[in-house]
Amino acid sequence: MSGVVPPSPAWVVALSRLPAMGPVRLGALLGRWTPEEAWAQVLAGNLHRDEQVVSEARSLGPALSKRWQEAAVLIDVTELWEAHQGADITVLRAGDRDFPSILVGDPDPPAALFCRGAIHALDAPRVAIVGTRRCTHAGRAIAHEMGMTLAAAGVCVLSGLALGVDAAAHEGALASRATGGAPPVGVVGTGLDVVYPRRHEALWEAIAGAGLLVSEYPLGTPPEPWRFPARNRILAALADVVVVVESHARGGSLHTVDAALERDKTVMAVPGSVRSPASAGTNELLVIGCPPARDADDVLGVLGLDTIGIGRRPSASGRAPDVEGLGAKVLEGLGWEPATLEQLAVRLGRPPGPLARALTELKVAGLVTCQGSWWERR
The missing domain is CATH 3.40.50.450 (Rossmann fold)
Known part of the structure; x- marks a missing residue:
């Protein structure tokens, strides 16, 4: 590691990379210490002796504390931080100015967010x-x-x-x-x-x-x-x-x-x-x-925002179609679920021939589309 001390978010990244480090455990560490201090505690292998952290973190015993200590020794915090900077990643945690306020007080909040x-x-x-x-x-x-x-x-x-x-x-x-x-x-x-x-x-x-x-x-x-x-x-x-x-x-x-x-x-x-x-x-x-x-x-x-009057049936023009007779029954039969001509004939109890002609007319009018053998309302 170089002589330049990485900034606080870098230590958050490093803590997040530890094995079995979830949001509850990370939140317990960051609620107890600064990220830099938490990292020092990890390296010292003392986490399982801190009553506050043990009470807030899940299943944090000597074995996990040792596992984190061994993993932390192998992590180059500066290199890890430079990788995140190079990828234009912003690291936020509760208390940071840009951390989403709606997440503050959440019953199961993320301890940190990685944003791009x-x-x-x-x-x-x-x-x-x-x-x-x-x-x-x-x-x-x-x-x-x-x-x-x-x-x-x-x-x-x-x-x-x-x-x-x-x-x-x-x-x-x-x-x-x-x-x-x-x-x-x-x-x-x-x-x-x-x-x-x-x-x-x-x-x-x-x-x-x-x-x-x-x-x-x-x-x-x-x-x-x-x-x-x-x-x-x-x-x-x-x-x-x-x-x-x-x-x-x-x-x-x-x-x-x-x-x-x-x-x-x-x-x-x-x-x-x-x-x-x-x-x-x-x-x-x-x-x-x-x-x-x-x-x-x-x-x-x-x-609570202004509506824009887009209508209840999506269509190319935004207007309800002026369709009567068999065409109207075909549109009703299609509903909002694509169907083949054969399926539509069963639904409507009509022979396929007239239905095929009606579907073609509706397609020309821009009211239905056809993909392969499947017909669908626009």
Whole structure:
């Protein structure tokens, strides 16, 4: 290590890199000492003798204290800090000026945040848009439109950068940036240099460039299953409102719902087809009393912001279609769940021939789209 003493955040990074160092244990150390002092205690191997730390940290005994001591000897704090600086990472902990005030007093707060991008992105009203990775075409379209419309209205769209609904919501929010939409924020469950899923590398970079990426883990932290429910509690804590677009009956997004309800946050759900497994979880949320999120106006109303009159049925023009006869029945039969011609014929009890002609007319009118053999309302 060089003769230059690293700044206080560098020691937070070093502490975060110790094995089995979670937010509770890190919070116990930082609540007892400054980061520099805590590091000295780790090196001395004395942590298990401090009654305050032992009472606040989980399972901190001689074995873990020794393990930390052995790991700390091998860590070059200056080198570790320079790596974070080189990656444009800002390290925040409770008490820092830019640490999100909404996390102060949280029942399970992060002890530190690793941020890349514009911290001020969290200054706007915040809505978390979450849902299943295995979303339907309709769910993806709804998430994209809601993300874009809310961002255009000045709302910060939060999500977890997962596949499916999360990605669609962020892509929608990014689409509004060209016309002055609010910057999006991604909350992730890995180090900010470990893109997960890998296919989202371009999306991560876009979020970091246009808004903010947030993690409670230092660089190099790999994806592990337990980290994502932990990530979801931060997502819920940062949000003013949580919107679930689609969720299976036991979907992972319900972890975010539970964390939000524990914090008395408003949870909204997008109504879906009773025939769609991807809407089983959201429809159950409606049954237990969560308000519906039929469109961005519903969400803006809950936030106490001005609605923008976007209408209840998404369409290319924003106007309800003037369709009668068989065309109207076809639109009603499609609902918001894509269907093949054969499935639609079964739903409506009509022969495929007339339905095919009606679908073609609706497609020309811009009211439905076709991908392969699947038809879907616009």
